[in-house]
Amino acid sequence: MLPLLPVAAAGIAVILGARSRKERKKLAAQQPDAVQKKTSLQQMKTTMVRHIARADERYQNFVQHHIDPLLGKTRNAQLQNLLSAETFALSPEERTANHRLGLGVVTLGLALTGQWLFSPLIWVAALTGFIAGLNTYQLAYQQWQQTRRLTALHLICLYMICLWLGGYAAFGALGTLLLGIGLKAKAITENQSRNQLVRLTQVQPGRVWIRTQDNELEIPFDQLALGDVLVLQAGQTVPVDGTIVAGGGCFDQHQLTGESQPVEKGEGEAVLAATLLISGQIELRVEKTGAETTAGQIEQILNSTAQYQPQTSLKVEQLTDRLTLPTLALSIVSWPWLGTVGAVTLLGANSTFATQMSGPLGVLNFLNLAADRGILVKDGRALEQFSGIDTVLFDKTGTLTLDQPQVAAVHPVQGWSADRVLALAAAAEARQTHPIAQAILAAADAQALDLPAVAPVHYALGLGLKVRLVSDRPAAQDQYDPLIRVGSDRFMSAEGIVLPEEIVTLTQNCQQNGHSLVMIAVDDRLAGCIELQPTVRPEVPEVIQALRAEGLRLYIVSGDQEAPTRHLAQQLDMDYIANTLPGQKADRVSALQQAGHRVCFIGDGINDAVAMRQADVSVSLRGATTAATDTAQIILMEGNLHALCSLLQLATGFERNLAYNFRFTTGVSLAATAGILWAGFTFAATEVFFSVSLIGGLAIAMQPLLNNRKYDSLPGVDNT
16 A cells, blocks of 8 residues: 555646646636736726826926016016026915916806806816815925914815815805915925025036056046046145145135135145135145035035925915914804804905915015016015014125225336336236136236247246246347246245345235235346235125115124235224134124024125025025025125115115005905904905905015006116
8 A cells, every 4th residue: 555655646636737727727818817907907007197297297298488477577587597507496375376277267167157058067166176175285284283273274274174165165166266376486486495405516517537656647526536646737626635745836815714805725734615816826635525525514404404494484474374263263152143154254354364365475576676676586485584684794795895806006116117027927818718817918908018928838837837938039040038927926936036024014014905016027036016905895885874874783794814805894984803613603603693684694705604594585686606695695796785775775766555455455455354253244245355455465566567667767777
């Protein structure tokens, strides 16, 4: 029997295997249909979602390119211009507002058609109205979770639900559309671009040259390692923090440190990322890259608050929120003798709805007025905040002064004339593009000086320039071409040029006043020097005087040295704070705020961005660093501080307009409430009052555009 056991086991296995094969075949015969059906459904779902996404994208593009310009063509163009070649992407809030606007139009169309032609469409209108308001209901719920406080938004949601449930489809649909328009206006006026990340690392090149044992090698920047020796030429932005191991140059680092004058650095000295090598050539040992650099640390500070959304709202919206509880309480108390309809009408007999419509439109109108005057206000709340400021902090270099200095004086020595010294310096600097060279060339051009020819083959770069004059004599004759040196006192010492005592004293005096000297030597003797001073923006004295007349406290806050900052502050009769690091600037702003002041910070550099983020209102000029324009709530697009005068007047008019609007709509709502309580007004009568309130509120909101000539006569506005 035992030998038969394996055979029996094998037979049972064969039978079970055959049975399982039959079952598998049966399942396999059935499975393709199920799998195919499931796959087909997934494909249909995917296709449907793709078509819906495409249709929505076409709708969003239509609104962006055809509707949005109607709500502010100039401001829309300024935002596009600010982003340069980047795509001006819609924010999630704007996309939601566009959906609400479209659904509001559809809902109103369905409701009117249902009321006049085909009554079942009213139910469809109610459904689309609920879908349109779904985001509002969700937002109201989120507000309640966060604050445990009733606001005007909750009152609106309750009133709209009562309209739909009470059968007032046409009024509900109209309310849906009007709220959609208000939401659209509000989305446009709020600053969505504030939340984009600041990218200081955009200054990093794609590829760099490094020094190897034998020669120079070009590598991708992301392959750069600590300890590598980076080779940089004049005109390049330094992408890393490091120490110079060979060569030297002149660095413009005012965007990072606030120093007004270029700084000369040589072997063994530290160089920071995001500074500009304006002359010379260096070999830089890499010590910090990316987020570890000084610029990278500032970037991290800014981006740590990039997703911060200010929780403050317009004062008018805050006032309507305060009316929510009294209105709701009055509706509940009056319900026993007014009935459900009367209690519901009391919910609508207030200024909330009209304000929610006319308020954002009033903001949008003033933002468009500002845009027409070269002022881009990213967020309507910033315009309101600006009207309440009492302290203004100005960055010095690049904000109160221009990047390019100007020639203050020419100091010849040893029998040379001032014109000849200036002409020699201009000839040597003729091919340079950095600010010092441009200042010298501008001064020579203003005096119409004839510049001597120089031999380009003898042109050398370093901490100064060395060129040879070209003689007019035939080449066959013996001739001597003088060697011209142009540079700092440090460069002259390195070249063995002895400085006279009066020039040494002059150098010390200039440093105390924030000025700098460019030395000019012919062969081995000094011929003279050119004194350069920071160029104060021509409009600054008038602007400072106008702001001071408004009772504002004015400060200069600079990362520059004490002497030049003090000199400019005395010149403009302002208080000043010098030698401040980026974080210290923010601390100064915070200290003033804690003392009860409302602070506006005006800056243009990387070192200003942290303080700008801290301030109640931040302003920058078009052409400033990306960090400053990304952070600023308001940008002066013409790059002229005169616009501050217009901005202050517009902010005052804006606050007055909103106050008028609120008082008018509140007065109408009080009249409607009195009519409901004591004159037996019905829902229809209150809708008439609401229409009066809405139309009047919109008229007040549109008043700035209807009477904008008043703003054309503001100080600092070019009426041409």
